[in-house]
Amino acid sequence: MAYATLDELKGRLDWELDEDELRIxxxxLDDASDLAATYGRDWPEATAPRLVKTxxxxxxxxxxxxxxxxxxxxAGDETLAWSDIGRDSGTVYFAREEIRLLEELAGRKPGITSVAVFAWGTKQRGHSAAGLVPVNYSPASPFPLFEDEASPW
Known part of the structure; x- marks a missing residue:
């Protein structure tokens, strides 16, 4: 499953691909599509965002x-150098900014989020029950904490 076609890729290159280059x-395209699904999500090919294809x-x-x-x-002294992209050098990869874009397209935006928090031993809201909270004093009998429909405390 590739998010782009070989013809679309040929259109972005300024030379004609030979048989080996077509295979590569x-x-x-397959590797880049797999990475896009890993960093983003596994979009169906027909409904993937245009930016994923790009x-x-x-x-x-x-x-x-x-x-x-x-x-x-x-050419003179045969000097070759690689960038600091490390293990991705010589492979299909996405830059950090591209990864961030894929994560955002998938709805994985970093930042502040709300999380439901419940006292120790209580049940989630909607389950009417009493809970016991451990204490840090002597005698060490747990403190009862009751959940109420009107107020969690």
Whole structure:
């Protein structure tokens, strides 16, 4: 399952792909689509956001343009250099900003959220019950805490 087609990828490249490059390009699209589903979510191909397709194409094209991940190359003394992307060098990858976009598209926005909090030993709201809260004094008998429909305390 790929979020973009080989023809769409060819349209982003400025050279004609030979047979080996076509095989590699198809694998790059699959890898980028798998990563997009991992960082985002497993969208159905037909309803995936347009930005997912754009990011998949961008990642696959980046890999095809520079499959070894070089950032510098000199012919004189054979100097090669790789970037600081580490383990992703020479593979299909998404940049940090692209990952953040995929997470946001999937609804995984970091930030403040609300969380239901319940006292120790009580039940969730709607289950009328008394609970006992452990205490830190002597005699160490638990303190009763009752849940009420009108007020949680």
């Amino acid at each position: 390009a198809a694998g790059a 990011l998949v194409l961008k990642s696959a094209a980046r890999y095809l343009r520079n499959p070894n991940g070089y950032t510098q190359s000199r």
